[in-house]
Amino acid sequence: MEVSEIYLNRLQNSEELYSEVAAKLGVPGIKDGESLCAELSSRSTPHEYRLYISDEKAVNSTVDEIAGAFRDNSGENSSCVIREDEFLNLIDSHSRLTRTAKPRSLVHRDGDLHPTVHIWLIKRRDMGIFVLLQKRAAEKDVNPGKYDVSAAGHVSQGGEFRHAAVRELKEELGIDIPGERLELIGLINNVVRYDDINDNELSAVYLCREDIDEDSLVLQASEVSEVGWAEIDEMLSMMKNGGFPPNCISLKELDMIKKAVF
Numbered sequence: 001m002e003v004s005e006i007y008l009n010r011l012q013n014s015e016e017l018y019s020e021v022a023a024k025l026g027v028p029g030i031k032d033g034e035s036l037c038a039e040l041s042s043r044s045t046p047h048e049y050r051l052y053i054s055d056e057k058a059v060n061s062t063v064d065e066i067a068g069a070f071r072d073n074s075g076e077n078s079s080c081v082i083r084e085d086e087f088l089n090l091i092d093s094h095s096r097l098t099r100t101a102k103p104r105s106l107v108h109r110d111g112d113l114h115p116t117v118h119i120w121l122i123k124r125r126d127m128g129i130f131v132l133l134q135k136r137a138a139e140k141d142v143n144p145g146k147y148d149v150s151a152a153g154h155v156s157q158g159g160e161f162r163h164a165a166v167r168e169l170k171e172e173l174g175i176d177i178p179g180e181r182l183e184l185i186g187l188i189n190n191v192v193r194y195d196d197i198n199d200n201e202l203s204a205v206y207l208c209r210e211d212i213d214e215d216s217l218v219l220q221a222s223e224v225s226e227v228g229w230a231e232i233d234e235m236l237s238m239m240k241n242g243g244f245p246p247n248c249i250s251l252k253e254l255d256m257i258k259k260a261v262f
Contacts, residue, residue: 001046006066008053009087009101011158014062021066033065040073047078052103054087054157087157088114091202095187101157111198113189115155117165119182119206120257121173123229129261130229132212134172136248137225142194145225147247150208161204169208173227174218182206185260188253205256232258 006024008017015031022030030036049070053063067082074080085103091113092098107114121132132150136143153168155161162179169177185205192199217227236254238244 001048003048003050005050005052005106007087007103008051008063008066010054010056010058010060010063017062017066033069036066036069037073040069040078044077049078049080051080051082052085052106053082054101055084086154088154089157090114095202104154108197108199111200113200113202115161116201116203117153117155117161117168117206118149118203118253119151119165119169119208121150121208121210121212122257122261123211128231128233130231131257132214132227133230134224135226137221137223139222142192142197142199143248145246147245148249165204165206172220172223175212177208177210181210182208183260186256188250188256190250192248205253207257207260
């Protein structure tokens with residue numbers, strides 16, 4: 001059975017949406033609901049249509065019209081699966097954020113380079129530099145139960161790195177930090193392959209030097225099971241010798257922190 005994956009982005013206009021449908025069906029003449037219904041009803045070859053609708057709350061009548069046309073024309077020879085998903089902007093070969101957006105589940109399946117943020121809470125004490133680690137929730141689809149960066153997340157379509165960093169600190173740890181108080185120390189490419197997930201990220205790495213009381217944090221249960229401080233040199237030594245608990249922390253990223261702090 002032939003399969004078509006169609007992206008219905010609620011942030012696009014009618015012309016852009018019908019251009020997407022026409023391209024995926026290989027029929028340039030589809031420009032409205034009437035021509036789409038005519039094309040679908042004329043097809044006799046078995047076909048599965050997979051519609052991915054972006055998860056914004058924005059009202060978009062064209063998205064609803066297209067989804068309705070596929071539902072109404074499903075029958076003996078065709079089926080229609082509709083899924084809501086977060087859309088992510090992709091990054092090009094020059095490490096630039098593009099306007100091209102794709103469903104997150106397919107980005108992770110296909111290994112497309114996409115933007116994320118990593119935020120490290122750090123504090124200096126007599127014994128050295130400490131970083132706050134989070135332990136990922138057991139329900140996470142990638143690296144469940146492993147120690148990770150203080151807070152992290154994707155940059156949703158139309159978003160910006162720094163704004164995403166502020167959002168993730170609030171969502172995962174319950175703290176409000178103004179964007180200008182976050183220090184960008186560089187970009188790093190992280191690739192994680194886990195079961196059928198191929199997660200290819202370009203991460204903007206930020207430092208947060210605020211004096212944070214660990215007991216004041218409000219953890220997002222679906223993302224974070226616990227947090228704790230670790231001295232960076234001790235952690236590096238243990239990681240290089242295989243003595244650190246299971247984690248998904250980049251040694252290169254820890255070296256970036258050291259260079260920025262010392």
